[in-house]
Amino acid sequence: MKSSKIVYVCSECGYQTSKWMGKCPQCGAWNSFEEEEYHEAPKSISAKKKSLLEGEEKAEKIGDFSLSDYVRHSTGISEFDRVLGGGIVNGSVILLAGEPGIGKSTLLLQLCGQIGDDCKILYVSGEESKTQLKMRAKRLDVNPSELYILTAADVDVILKEYDRIKPDIMIVDSIQTIYSDSSASSSGSITQVRECSSLFIEKAKTDGAAIIIVGHVNKEGGIAGPKVLEHMVDAVIYFEGDRRQPHRIVRAIKNRFGSTNEIGVFEMCETGLEEVANPSAMLLEGRPKGVSGSCAVCVMEGSRPIIAEIQALVTPTAFPSPRRTSNGIDYNRMCLLLAVLEKRLGLKFSSCDVYLNVIGGLRLDEPAVDAATCLALISSIRDIPVPDDLIAFGEIGLSGEFRSVSSIDQRVNEAFRLGFTKIAMPKRSVPKNAGSLPGIDIVPLSGIFDALTLFSKK
Ligand SMILES: Nc1ncnc2c1ncn2[C@@H]1O[C@H](COP(=O)(O)OP(=O)(O)OP(=O)(O)O)[C@@H](O)[C@H]1O
Numbered sequence: 001m002k003s004s005k006i007v008y009v010c011s012e013c014g015y016q017t018s019k020w021m022g023k024c025p026q027c028g029a030w031n032s033f034e035e036e037e038y039h040e041a042p043k044s045i046s047a048k049k050k051s052l053l054e055g056e057e058k059a060e061k062i063g064d065f066s067l068s069d070y071v072r073h074s075t076g077i078s079e080f081d082r083v084l085g086g087g088i089v090n091g092s093v094i095l096l097a098g099e100p101g102i103g104k105s106t107l108l109l110q111l112c113g114q115i116g117d118d119c120k121i122l123y124v125s126g127e128e129s130k131t132q133l134k135m136r137a138k139r140l141d142v143n144p145s146e147l148y149i150l151t152a153a154d155v156d157v158i159l160k161e162y163d164r165i166k167p168d169i170m171i172v173d174s175i176q177t178i179y180s181d182s183s184a185s186s187s188g189s190i191t192q193v194r195e196c197s198s199l200f201i202e203k204a205k206t207d208g209a210a211i212i213i214v215g216h217v218n219k220e221g222g223i224a225g226p227k228v229l230e231h232m233v234d235a236v237i238y239f240e241g242d243r244r245q246p247h248r249i250v251r252a253i254k255n256r257f258g259s260t261n262e263i264g265v266f267e268m269c270e271t272g273l274e275e276v277a278n279p280s281a282m283l284l285e286g287r288p289k290g291v292s293g294s295c296a297v298c299v300m301e302g303s304r305p306i307i308a309e310i311q312a313l314v315t316p317t318a319f320p321s322p323r324r325t326s327n328g329i330d331y332n333r334m335c336l337l338l339a340v341l342e343k344r345l346g347l348k349f350s351s352c353d354v355y356l357n358v359i360g361g362l363r364l365d366e367p368a369v370d371a372a373t374c375l376a377l378i379s380s381i382r383d384i385p386v387p388d389d390l391i392a393f394g395e396i397g398l399s400g401e402f403r404s405v406s407s408i409d410q411r412v413n414e415a416f417r418l419g420f421t422k423i424a425m426p427k428r429s430v431p432k433n434a435g436s437l438p439g440i441d442i443v444p445l446s447g448i449f450d451a452l453t454l455f456s457k458k
């Protein structure tokens with residue numbers, strides 16, 4: 001008779017134990033154990049099959065084999081292609097993760113609509129019925145001839161159908177709903193997610209089909225399930241955005257076949273996700289004029305310059321520990337910049353609440369945003385607007401000095417294209433032909449003191 005019992009599984013490496021532990025003895029991760037119920041010892045996938053790359057055990061010279069089997073399918077959605085590094089590679093496994101309702105299934109169904117006439121696609125849905133999928137396909141006006149829909153959650157059934165249909169691309173929506181009988185823990189558990197994913201990855205590597213796995217994210221924003229899943233797949237793509245806002249950003253966190261710097265921008269409409277070819281214009285839409293606490297910045301997202309707006313609100317507080325909130329900019333970076341401004345310019349942020357926000361749900365990680373962040377903060381605390389036609393970029397050091405940034409030409413061109421005529425940048429980054437650029441006023445900044453002059457200049 002099977003007896004149910006509780007095991008604790010490390011979400012980082014999958015190590016199992018009968019007692020909860022603070023530190024995983026296998027991978028050393030802290031606080032990574034999660035409780036799971038199971039009835040019998042699950043068979044380890046790795047024990048069933050020693051290697052995913054079976055048949056390739058013989059060492060060969062790199063020049064002796066060709067790339068003839070390497071095929072990249074364009075998805076027909078250029079913003080998604082950009083993130084994938086040009087398209088979906090056969091035999092690769094892509095993990096697409098995002099919050100509930102962000103539009104993962106919509107994007108994948110639209111992808112089917114674009115390439116489903118040329119490629120055979122098997123869309124496996126573990127969470128929606130065929131009618132629901134058909135309704136969505138009708139709304140999105142998608143009816144490809146080679147799209148097969150399977151509503152199943154048992155991994156054996158899915159793999160059987162896979163063998164029957166032999167698709168070029170299989171979509172699994174979502175991995176948290178799929179289960180394998182070899183493990184008796186409930187679907188969505190770490191063990192189930194790991195086992196089912198290993199079976200799909202093994203299929204992709206041996207058969208050459210590309211597999212897109214949809215993953216849910218947990219409360220902390222990470223992919224629900226074992227961390228090891230992210231190591232196993234070839235690409236991890238995050239679908240981000242605020243559900244209340246129409247725009248969505250697709251970002252590669254890991255990609256074995258392309259750069260991880262690129263982002264794809266979409267807008268959620270009634271008819272599905274529309275590509276946004278000109279994200280800067282969209283992000284600047286509705287920007288108020290002559291208001292303090294706002295500054296535009298040009299960031300490089302991969303090969304593409306994007307103009308974003310940083311907003312700051314600084315208000316006096318009576319409480320001894322003031323509030324600090326940051327949306328879209330690293331919290332620690334904001335604290336560092338506040339300390340620099342306080343020390344070097346004597347601005348009293350320590351008696352004020354500070355709220356920082358990047359419009360459009362964008363996350364800016366580049367140090368080049370420092371200049372615009374500081375200008376927005378200074379503008380808000382002094383209640384003087386930054387000139388509307390001014391854009392700033394540059395990294396700020398702890399001594400308040402401006403450090404040079406890369407890709408100046410692209411940033412300047414994009415800023416000018418969107419109507420910014422005054423460009424504040426680190427002195428060292430100023431291009432040699434700065435004086436001859438028609439209609440552009442380049443303001444060189446060497447230290448944070450120079451930033452103050454921007455407010456008085458008309
Ligand atoms: N009729 C509609 N008109 C406009 N937008 C819609 C309509 N129906 C759904 N949407 C949009 O699509 C989103 C849901 O998309 P989708 O089902 O692809 O998300 P998902 O990421 O797959 O969600 P889940 O995690 O629940 O599977 C909704 O949040 C909404 O923004």
Ligand SMILES: [Mg+2]
Binds near residue numbers: 104105106173
């Ligand atoms: Mg979905």
